[in-house]
Amino acid sequence: EPEVTQTPSHQVTQMGQEVILRCVPISNHLYFYWYRQILGQKVEFLVSFYNNEISEKSEIFDDQFSVERPDGSNFTLKIRSTKLEDSAMYFCASSEVWGLAGEGETQYFGPGTRLLVL
Amino acid sequence: QKEVEQNSGPLSVPEGAIASLNCTYSDRGSQSFFWYRQYSGKSPELIMFIYSNGDKEDGRFTAQLNKASQYVSLLIRDSQPSDSATYLCAVNKWVSGNTPLVFGKGTRLSVIA
Numbered sequence: 001e002p003e004v005t006q007t008p009s010h011q012v013t014q015m016g017q018e019v020i021l022r023c024v025p026i027s028n029h030l031y032f033y034w035y036r037q038i039l040g041q042k043v044e045f046l047v048s049f050y051n052n053e054i055s056e057k058s059e060i061f062d063d064q065f066s067v068e069r070p071d072g073s074n075f076t077l078k079i080r081s082t083k084l085e086d087s088a089m090y091f092c093a094s095s096e097v098w099g100l101a102g103e104g105e106t107q108y109f110g111p112g113t114r115l116l117v118l
Numbered sequence: 119q120k121e122v123e124q125n126s127g128p129l130s131v132p133e134g135a136i137a138s139l140n141c142t143y144s145d146r147g148s149q150s151f152f153w154y155r156q157y158s159g160k161s162p163e164l165i166m167f168i169y170s171n172g173d174k175e176d177g178r179f180t181a182q183l184n185k186a187s188q189y190v191s192l193l194i195r196d197s198q199p200s201d202s203a204t205y206l207c208a209v210n211k212w213v214s215g216n217t218p219l220v221f222g223k224g225t226r227l228s229v230i231a
Contacts, residue, residue, distance in 0.1 A: 031216040043162060043206065045218040055216040092162050097215050104150045104169055104212055108217060109161040 001045065002026045004110035006092050011020065012116045016081050021113045023075045023092030031091040032078045034109065036060070049075065082117045089114050121145055122222035124207050132230045137194040139225050141202070141207030144188065151183055151190045156204045156224065165205075168169035169212070196228045 005024045014018050015034075025032050034046040047067055048055040054067065066078045079086055094109040122143050127161075131137045141152075154162035166189070168174045168181040178192040181196045194201055204224040210217045 033216075033218065035219075042223040043208075043219075043221040045220070048216045048218055050216045057220060058218075085192065089161075095215070104167070105210070105217060106152075106167060107214055108164060109154075113163045 002028075004094055004108055006090075006110040006113050008113055009111065010114045010116075012118065013082055014078050015022075015084055015117055018114065019082055020091075021077045021079075021090050021115070023077075023110055024073050024092030025075055025106060026096075027073070027091065027097050029094035031055075031095040031097075031105065031107075032069070032075045033095070035091045035093060035109075036088040037091065037112075038088045040074055044092075046077070079115075082115075084117050087115060087117045121220050122207055122209055124205075124222035124225045126223060127226040128228050129225055130230060131172065131197050132228055133197060133231050135197050135229075137197045138226055138230070139192040139194070139205050139227065140205075141188070141190045141192075141222055142188055143207075143209050143220075145209070145211065145220075146185075146188065147176045147211045148188075148209040150210050151162060151181070152205040152208040152210075153179075153181060153190075154208060154221075155201075158204075158205055162206055162208075163223075168186065194227075196208045197227075199229045199231045202227055 032049045047057045089112045092110040093107040140168040142222045153165045181193045206224045208219040215228045
């Protein structure tokens, strides 16, 4: 069964360093997302992406964050200058639209990257 | 303002019993409703979704939706110890593709053997 993959599974970095988190969405999906989950808290939306453009971003997704689809398969999240509070689990998701008239959308999550900023 | 609320639990049920998980949401424009299961340290795994009022069954799972009451529930029949996890309710205001999910904090379920 196709699945979303993410690399690395764990990343430890120093405050102020840049990190790039990588995702390979499910191949026939068109819509992509990044979410994050701080330990013990809820899953929070960061950004959605379609057709090589950001569709929507949350308040969390400030100028330190960027997303890119550098080729036909990878989808990346870059944090330019990491802060302590960026420590979290980062999930990539991709989705398919179902129904003949596009009645809905189902998102499937990758295994996540655990980012620890020291 | 919290948009999706769930009782954090833990909800403890004996093996073989029915587990009932509840979720309320504040945005009346919400269209689609999802239940994800999340084991500790793992990613959310989709269990099922519902978008019409009423019940939807999938194996041991039944989702129930009442849009007038802004209430979604998940019933797990014949609960097994392997069902012990955190169950996340998520909603979105489906209009077209690329609609973000809004998650609740989750309910921790513990099935006692």
